[in-house]
Amino acid sequence: MTEFCIVDKSNHIMTVRLNRPDRLNALHPPANAELGEVFDDFAADSDMWVAIITGEGRGFSAGNDLRYQAEGGERVPMPRGFGGLTSRFDLSKPVIAAVNGVAMGGGFEIALACDLIIASDKARFALPEPKVGLAALAGGLNRLPRQIGPKRALGMILTGRHVAAEEGEKLGFVNEVVPHDELMSAALRWANMITECAPLSIRASKDVVYRSLDNPSLEASMKAKYDSVQSMVTSEDFIEGPKAFAEKRINHQCLSGNNGIGDYGNRETDIVERFRFAALGHFSHNFGLRNGHVQQVTHKDLIAAALAEVDTLDIDDAVALLDQEDIVFVDIRDPRELEREGKVPGAVHAPRGMLEFWVDPTSPYYKEVFGSDAKFVFYCQSGWRSALATKAVQDMGLENVTHIGEGFRGWKDAGAPTEDVTPRG
Structure with missing residues (x-):
């Protein structure tokens, strides 16, 4: 149970609300240490793909709690820096700052440590430390010039002036400004767009962007070897995504988030399907119609057609087959679903994106289990994908x-x- 923040996890998105509204969410060492643990948990949780950080009450964060410091409050170790983020350099998952009010000093440094900043029209940003004999040493002096250039950054740093959200967008450190009441829905819209992409692709992209900034040579940065890219290109998504693209296997209703069978809103769709849909991008809605020769069908059409042609077992009949030697249960869910919920005893795991490769004897990925005379019982989470x-x-x-x-x-x-x-592992 957290004391200084409110954490919610839902649909692969972790939302963190700084919860010291009586002090405009100014943070003291115990709060920073707690936030470090919260984001350590986020980094380790395979079911969490994107984080959003925002503030309770009128402010995002007023920065360092100078009153706590002046009163001689306990100083505890906070190895991950201010807000658990400013000294965190190994987080491959995206973090969005939803700035709902003042982001001053350390509060602004938290936002700068995030990958995207979505700002309320009431947001205000500043690094005012020089006005009280301090300096923005939790990354503000380092990150701001990298993000908007030294001249624009020094215009804020050397004056300590307050910058409104609209100017922040023009300067380049804010991605989008929205009406105050629409802030969290806008942040979730960005987060959901990210979760529609393959997680390994997102993590590799973030890793390469930031590591490239450390290399002064464009050529060297492009030739460098990145472990994150190696993980991506050896994944099943990397094989299945282009194959699905070429075969025009895409579900636009899932991509747009409408309710229905296979809807992303209920997260039933596995990660390979998510990558498949995202591969074409939002710009390609009605792809089939624009190309003139591809007939567009919905996921409901495909499922209805499949159900009309395949044999379907009810639960009692399926359970009755469990101990028979000539029966092979095949689980086509994403590995995360198996780890979270378990599987049918003895079931073979065949990720949906690789299934056709594993079944085809001419494929280099062919699995001999599918060459047996057994009866195969496929299942997914709810029966649609299977x-x-x-x-x-x-x-x-x-x-x-x-x-x-x-x-x-x-x-x-x-x-x-x-x-x-x-x-x-």
Whole structure:
């Protein structure tokens, strides 16, 4: 339980609210240490992809709590810096600052340590430390000139002047200014756009951008080897994304966030599908119609067609097959879903994005399990993805294949046995 901030986790987004409104969210060492632990947890949580930090009450953060310091308050170690962010240089996940009011001194330095700044029209920014005989040594003197150039930065640093949100956008350190009442919805809109992309691609992109800034040579920065890029190019997403693009397998309703089967709003769609949709980008809505020769269909059309052609098991019939030797249960969910909720005992894990490769004997990724005479029972979380997967492998010639209509959710709700999955290292 946190004392100085409010933390909410939902739909792969962690929201942190600085909670010292009586002091305009000025932070003392215990609060900074606590925020360091909060963002340590964010970095380690595989289900959290983006963070938003904002403030309770009228301010984002008035900076260092000088009153606490003057009163001789306890100083505790805060190795991750101000707000748990200013001395954090290894966070590969994006952080958005939703600045709802004053961001002064250390408060502005927290925002500068974030990757995006979305500002209320009531936001004000400053590095006023020189006015009280101090300096912005928690990154303000270093980050601001890198983000907007030395002349513009020194115009703020040497005067300590207050800058309104609109000017901050013109200077280049604010991404968007919105009416005050729309701030959090705007920040969530940006966060949701990020979560529609493949996490490994986002993390590699952030890593390369920041590390390139440390290299004065453009050529050297482009030739450098990045572990984050290596992780991305060896992932299943990297294989499946271009393949899905070429085959025009895209679901525009999922991409736009409308409610319905496979909707991103309920996060049922697996990460490979998320990458597949994001690969075309928001600009390509109605892609099929603009190209003139591709007929656009909805995800509901595809699922309805699949359900009409594949064999569907209810939970009781599926459970009855569990101990039979010639039955292979195939889990097509994302690995994070398995780690979080477990799986059907003995099930083979075949990520949806690689399934066609694993089933095709001519593919270099072919898995021999799919060459057996067994009966295959596919399942996902709710039955939608498994219907499409069953139809796909059936069309490829795989026989004796069915799926669980109510998915793993129905399996667990029925009290059927499950098996824990060890998290990946």
